[in-house]
Amino acid sequence: AQKVTQAQTEISVVEKEDVTLDCVYETRDTTYYLFWYKQPPSGELVFLIRRNSFDEQNEISGRYSWNFQKSTSSFNFTITASQVVDSAVYFCACDNFNKFYFGSGTKLNVKP
Amino acid sequence: ETGVTQSPTHLIKTRGQQVTLRCSSQSGHNTVSWYQQALGQGPQFIFQYYREEENGRGNFPPRFSGLQFPNYSSELNVNALELDDSALYLCASSLPGQGIGYTFGSGTRLTVV
Numbered sequence: 001a002q003k004v005t006q007a008q009t010e011i012s013v014v015e016k017e018d019v020t021l022d023c024v025y026e027t028r029d030t031t032y033y034l035f036w037y038k039q040p041p042s043g044e045l046v047f048l049i050r051r052n053s054f055d056e057q058n059e060i061s062g063r064y065s066w067n068f069q070k071s072t073s074s075f076n077f078t079i080t081a082s083q084v085v086d087s088a089v090y091f092c093a094c095d096n097f098n099k100f101y102f103g104s105g106t107k108l109n110v111k112p
Numbered sequence: 113e114t115g116v117t118q119s120p121t122h123l124i125k126t127r128g129q130q131v132t133l134r135c136s137s138q139s140g141h142n143t144v145s146w147y148q149q150a151l152g153q154g155p156q157f158i159f160q161y162y163r164e165e166e167n168g169r170g171n172f173p174p175r176f177s178g179l180q181f182p183n184y185s186s187e188l189n190v191n192a193l194e195l196d197d198s199a200l201y202l203c204a205s206s207l208p209g210q211g212i213g214y215t216f217g218s219g220t221r222l223t224v225v
Contacts, residue, residue: 004154035213043200045155045216091154099145099168100204100214102154 002027002094006103013082014111020078021106023092027073029053033095034068034075039105040088048090051075082110116217118203124223130191133220135203137184141215143208144186146178149200149219161186162208190222198224 003026013019025034036048049061051068058067063083067076079086089105117136125131137144143162147155157170161180175191184205190197200221204214 006154033213037216042218043202043221044218045202045204045214047213047215050213093154095213097168099157099160099170100147100155101157102147104152104154 002029002032002096002101004092004094004101004103006092006106008106009104010107010109012109012111015084016081018078018080019082019108019110020076021090021092021108023075023077023103025073025075025092025094027094027096029096035093035095035100036066036075036077037091037093037102038088039091045091049077079108082108084110084112086110116203116205116215118201118217118220120220121218122221122223124225125193127193127195127224129193130189131193131222133188133190133201133203133222135186135188135205135217137186137203137205138215141205141207142184144180144184144203144205145214146186146188147202147204148172148197149202150196151199155202158188193224195224198222 005024032053037045063080065078087110089107091105092103093100119134145160146158149155160168164180177189180186200219202219204216206214
């Protein structure tokens with residue numbers, strides 16, 4: 001069975017600081033997908049990034065970047081130059097044939 | 113038409129009652145899943161429907177049931193409501209296939225008193 005752990009319950013930063021959200025996953029599958037979603041107070045989960053298990057290349061997309069390391073089963077997410085609008089709960093998830101297993105979330109507070 | 117819409121947005125029910133939550137999937141998406149999100153927790157997978165048939169279920173009792181209709185709208189039904197059923201219920205739709213990613217609705221906040 002899949003399991004996703006987000007050890008950071010809540011993080012507070014000052015605007016323009018960089019922040020990294022940690023995610024550790026467990027799966028017995030060789031093929032899987034990892035996601036990061038953002039949940040603002042409105043409740044809707046907003047897709048941020050996706051990575052499949054065969055592609056460990058780390059990328060940058062605007063202010064977002066991620067570090068996928070299969071050897072340590074980690075999929076960390078970094079926001080560069082954080083903004084107040086980034087304040088939300090962030091969820092890491094592992095997808096096994098469209099059944100998502102979510103972590104418990106990290107609440108990010110970005111203060112002006 | 114874009115996005116996933118859910119109704120109602122908020123609902124209060126009494127323990128023992130039954131409830132039906134509704135979801136309208138994003139156009140073209142024939143796979144729909146439902147999730148339960150308790151306060152302060154991550155969403156938990158309830159079940160998934162593809163072409164009107166259930167094709168995956170999480171660790172939820174049979175009193176949680178669902179339907180998917182030909183127009184890809186869907187329902188989540190919960191019988192014999194318990195206080196612990198109070199949560200945000202999220203509907204998500206996608207195209208079939210692994211790793212496509214879901215489009216989530218804003219959810220229905222259910223309170224059982």
